[in-house]
Amino acid sequence: MADLIVFGFCVAIVIGASAWFHRQEVMAADAARVASGPAGCVALSSTDTRLRLGVAGLTLIALLGIVVLGGSWALLLLTVAYIGIRYSLFALFRQHAQSSQLGLLFDAVKAPEIKQAEIAFFFSGIDLAEPQHLQMWKASLDSLGRPWLAVLSEVHHRAFFGGDDMPPAILVNDASLFGGVLPPPTKLVFYANNAQKNRAMIAANPQVLHVQLLHGDSDEPPSYSVLTKIYDFVFVAGQMAVDRYRDNGVIIPEERFRIVGRPQFAAIKSGPDRVHDGTAPIIGYMPTWRGFYEDSQFSSLDRAARVIEGIRETTPNAKIVFKPHPLSYKDPDWARYKAAITAALGPHGRFADQASEPFDIYNEVDTLITDISSVMIDFLFSGKPLIVVLPELYTSENAWRYPSLGAAYLVDAKLENLTEILTAANTDDPMRAKRLEMQKYAFGDYGRPPGEAFVETVQALLGENAQKQLTERANPDE
Template sequence: MILLVVLLCLIALIELACVKVHRKSVIDTRVSTLKSTDYSVQRRSKIMAMAQGGAAAFVLVLAEVLKISPIALVVTFLFYAGIRAGTALEDRATAKDSRALRLSKLFVARETSDARFAFFFSAPRPQDIYHVTMWLEALKSVGHKFLVVVREQQHLSEVPVSQEFECVTFAGLPVSQRLLPASCRAVFYANNSMFNIDVIRGNTTMEHVQLLHGDSDKPPSFSPVSKAYNKLFVAGQMAVERYANNNVAIAPERFKIVGRPQIEPQDVTPNNRKTVVYMTTWAGNFEDSNFSSFSQSIKILKTVSEHGGVDEIIFKPHPVSQKDPSWESIRTQFFDLARTAKIPIKWAEPEESPFELYAKADVLISDISSTIIDYLHGGKPYIVTNPQGFSDEVLKSYPSVDGGYMCLQNADNVADLVKLALDEDPLAEERERVRQFAFGDLDRPRGEAFREACWEIISKPVKSIEQE
């Protein structure tokens, strides 16, 4: 009797485990944010699968009543366990194999069949989802339904839910099946992932537009890979000339100046409370794109906090800096400094976007990156770090720094620069020149140039293969 009870309990546990396996299979093989496209099995199949446990339990009880040997009970249980495990594995395999079919049904569903464009994204790190989120409001303002397509399954749950778009994933599908609905006129991208090429090659009747996730003087903003796209949406003439200045030849008609539609007008009215925002960038994967001052951050924060004239400092390191080996050490030093500093020093809240911090800042300290260009939109003074110790001659290659106050390599002068920027601001006129150079839509309502550029593309009829 004890053996029977143990085996019946094991059957119950196996059934619960199979239910969990099925639920995990549904989650792991989701193809979109539409519940109707989730993997499901017919009611009859569910009943038959669960009946296996009931049948096994019945046979075991019957065997016990008939006084069949314990060995027979164990053999019967093992036979059931093997069949049930096979059923669960088959269920998971079927869920994976059905992804392409469920995705094809999605593209004719009412919610997605009239999507006029798509936004494709691929990146290995969860933190990189900001490449998507920074563009969503601008894309929603275009006024047409669209799709957000992610290559990796992990990003499907990270994209905010919205009525203006559905999020779908190409995870687990071969390149030949990464096709978009025929209603789409264009595909937008925000990075230079190597998987973008698969989508370009698989959807040849559509316009492919590179947005990038920021406009900066760093190599990604003049990558030769940009030649693969039909159009390059850029913030201003600075971005256009950046390609030519770095020997990347792209025809002028492929550029479209659209400004930075994410940036809201900033308050530049002088106030009694002086706030310094310090934002470091990511070191990157290659030395030629490493402009990060993250390793100097504690020194910079301490120096600024000790020299007066500032009421608070807000620190926001790039989210990918968590991969830096010194991350935990710098966090510990930061909170030690924050406890003893004469003025409030805050670590920016995770939900605070860079654009919200730009609005709070009276002076920004940052590295050569898209951060200083985005901040430049507001016209307020900024300080540029120089941890690599670039000479004046080298700095000519980075036109965005012309409107900023340049730190020494060791950042010893950062406090003096903050005081200079807040009090006299002698670079105000030069900064305005750089601002006009960096943004081509300053005389227009926010986002209008971007929307018009999008409408020009998505209103065109879909090209036929013969037209290619």
């Protein structure tokens, strides 16, 4: 009886260990994967699989034989021996998977869906759960009608690729392999942030042009970062963005800028789509997140409940749509802010769905309240009244840093003129002419369909640079 109990225990151990080691091998293969398609993936061969099943089968047969002959200790020793053999097979496979990345990368670049790519989009965002900067530009790159691929440097972003609605992707988290990630036809590499790994990608691929797109246009420091000097070209929305670099002491030669507008604005309805009753407007409020540093503290989130209460007092019939910045949900004080905001919103206000796009809010509302951020410039395209809550750090001496404010109604940091501003924006709207003037300055493609200038500019670069003309990249530390 004791032998049967030990036998049952050992069989369970063998079967359980087999399943566990198999799962670990699948995970090791997945960790070594370098492409979203079938190429670039290490896997167990049919011989490897048969070997593993054979070892497990022989072990189970031997266990059955031993229980017939008797001997609990022999059962246990055989089980331990199986686990040792199975672990050795797993360790060898894991080592093989880890050492195969260079070969896998070589195979992936030759895959049919990748080898024709003329454009690559390099994305690194360690702290971002999703590849949102790439997602922002995907439709614009698709509109080019040219094959392109995504180059990822963080494993957790690979899960978003592989479907028919996404481009082929290559994952390379080892910067020493960046030089082998581009297929021969590739002429342009796009970036939408200034991640640290961008420098390594540029250094490893001097044969192509490197273009910074960024992921929004604002008067905040990321929109005039000195790191932008390392790219061959910088795509900007309009002349205001070019002047912003110069005015903040970041000197980039004029010929390296390309004014392309904001292709994403195709989703924004330009101009009011209805005549609203000034006594019952739909007012959106989209504060930015609270920055980590004093010089990037532009948020009015800490005063959001007071802003909403001010709207209620000035325009009791207004419908309010509140959408915080996604990073605000991680704010240590978010629970307290949310409770106060919810109470202030009351029955005629609501939180926008977290999955909703900012452009959906722009199209829905009659007036928008926000902070100094990319939301401010994006909403400017709509032509509707824009109200900006000024940060504490704003003074008349540093007003030149925020040219976009010239088209907005300005609420002081203490909210003392909120009532006056709300009344003006929702009635006579005296800033209307100023917004039109600022639109032409901010958006170089004003009057043209959004995205048209972007397509023309990219097509020109692809045509002119079959053989790359090297540019002298400035050192951002100089």
